[in-house]
Amino acid sequence: MADNLPSEFDVIVIGTGLPESIIAAACSRSGQRVLHVDSRSYYGGNWASFSFSGLLSWLKEHQENSDIVNECPAWQEKILENEEAIALSKKDKTIQHVEVFCYARYESQDLHEDVEEAGALQKNHATVTSVNSTEAADPACLPIADESLSTVSCEMPTEPTPSSNPESAREVNDVEAAGEKENPCDEKTCVLSTSEEETRKNVPTTEDTAEQPKKNRITYSQIVKEGRRFNIDLVSKLLYSRGLLIDLLIKSNVSRYAEFKNITRILAFRDGRVEQVPCSRADVFNSKQLTMVEKRMLMKFLTFCMEYEEHPDEYKAYEEISFSEYLKTQKLTPNLQYFVLHSIAMTSETASSTIDGLKATRNFLHCLGRYGNTPFLFPLYGQGELPQCFCRMCAVFGGIYCLRHSVQCLVVDKESGKCKAIIDHFGQRIISKHFLVEDSYFSENTCSRVQYRQISRAVLITDRSVLKTDSDQQISILTVPAEEPGASAVRVIELCSSTMTCMKGTYLVHLTCTSAKTAREDLEPVVQKLFTPYTETEIENEEVEKPRLLWALYFNMRDSSDISRNSYNDLPPNVYVCSGPDCGLGNDNAVKQAEALFQQVCPNEDFCPPPPNPEDIILDGDSSQPEALESSATPEANSETLKESGNLGNSEEPSE
């Protein structure tokens, strides 16, 4: 399979995140020869989703990143006299402050068995046939340390530790952290959290280990064994059912590659309690928590928001004040004001003006009812499916895909100032007209003036929902307002197993906010409000109603959205920058960005139009196949485009 890449393309796209993938699809669709590469072994970059073992490998890679220097043929000598090179970065610096906590027990009988994710022997989750399998992540190996972080957090509550004294536990940790970061620690030496407070809370006591684990408790080894049931997103987003991404998926017919679930509940966190927010008409009327008067107030206000622009007299006077102040002037109880502000407009006391708040509220209401009772959809198997769907569309129209393919440098023609080629990790020079590069591939030289924001993320595996109802298959979004003014609200998305992102009996919870500090510092207070660590519950019964944490991960991700092109040093005009994920809930930013860049690469071309009729595209086909009709019981022998092209998303299945 020593297939060589062609040496000339129209467009080279580096990075397989969502914006890059959309652009690749759009360019390929409009006839450009596209090469799409990613240095990683999986699709999606920071938009990817991982199985549990895949995530552990990802964590490990971020730990090892600093140590690995890939041996590549020197590219410098390949640069001609009339050329200059822009070296690309070899390592990903977008992830920081990674901390992992395991609260779930091992099953004692499994302690010395080899536990591994069933079936998943491969290190990464992208599909490979040529790469040798690597060992599944050692279940006992949890210490993950970012190069910039001196703490290694790893808790193994089941195994008796050398001492339950927090001080000595810390010492062990320090030694471990200083010495053998890379080595998987075995169960015996596994270190405890660095934080004293954490340590005290989670240090296993002898009584704990003596107790028989109950049968219905999820253990760490179960999580590892069922690891492929997890599809853990690095970014946590939802699709607004009338947002740009849904529109694009439908328009381009890429929607056929994915399936979705509707978010079933909007939740609010108020006075220490989680409650459901009534947002649709049916919800409002069925709500038990609202009085009749409140129901009428809310309906009246929401109806006004739907068409607020037609009644300028009702809000013009309040344009200068914040949305929260404006809400106080309306006939709404504090309860309702809270719901509208935090859960429907999803803003804060200070962040939005009246107009912004009304706009956000209208947008929310506008999206209601298209697919269900809430405005949001979530892709089955995780957000990481979406870049892959666009990549498939690109490939279907001839785009060429290479994962694990690094680009060493961009080659710039001195005279024209334009980029003319890349040199890849094999030393091969590949010519192209346009180059789209995801931000994280640029070296420090290129980005020396760039100021990045950060996103704080937490990923939790829990054993029950934050708000229990009859159904255990709820998908919820919850906004927890900031406690201090100026801090940002925390967005919590809880996914159930039918989203195909976690194993049965567990929930996958994503927390996201704009970073003020490290991810753990930003998010742990909210985690503590909503959840209780697994080991505590047997002792403190009053806490039992909170979901128990089985496993937790914190990390910071760089937010390169909103960075102006001018901030990058010396970019040739035909090199375009794609940003990593932003902190927002929707995906509009990625779509807008992709469309804008596409218009620069292919001016006046339609952006991802629906595929042509099958007659035009079927393999070289002037063959009208009468035999097919005979041989098939139901003659429907056609490319599937037949049934969906034409009218955008409104055609119906021919028969069902």
Place this chain on the structure above:
Amino acid sequence: MMAIRELKVCLLGDTGVGKSSIVCRFVQDHFDHNISPTIGASFMTKTVPCGNELHKFLIWDTAGQERFHSLAPMYYRGSAAAVIVYDITKQDSFHTLKKWVKELKEHGPENIVMAIAGNKCDLSDIREVPLKDAREYAESIGAVVVETSAKNAINVEELFQGISRQIPPLDPHENGNNGTIKIGKPPSQAGRRCC
């Protein structure tokens, strides 16, 4: 009216073994010598009867993403069956078939029906892979196996019939899509069905 069941089938196998040709033969009963590496159609459909059901195969092609080992996990999602193709005149392609099977077991759904197609059986005078080897291997992994010729229309129908027979009957408990939404089609508008 028989119930129609949509079954996603994904194709696997090395570049050039004839994956697209097999589908093209099956769906359009057509063979083209100069078939270009898979451009334009991202899946093809054909409906065949099976017992008291109709099986509507949605056959996904790799779209060339296997060429540089870059198939995306989404390719396997929800597949009822996989057709893994090798070229009987190329021992290498039989060797990598095993890697594809492993791949499938790691990333594909559980209970996926596997069918192995030894393509280009019209060229048996330059055969490198004995049928016996393929049979033994298929048996070891519980897969259907046939030798096919997309060119001469040999065993292609049989390949898919073999898959149909292996598809377990519809589980009444899993009937319905329990809230899964396909966009691009109108969302569950039961009332809009025509005639």
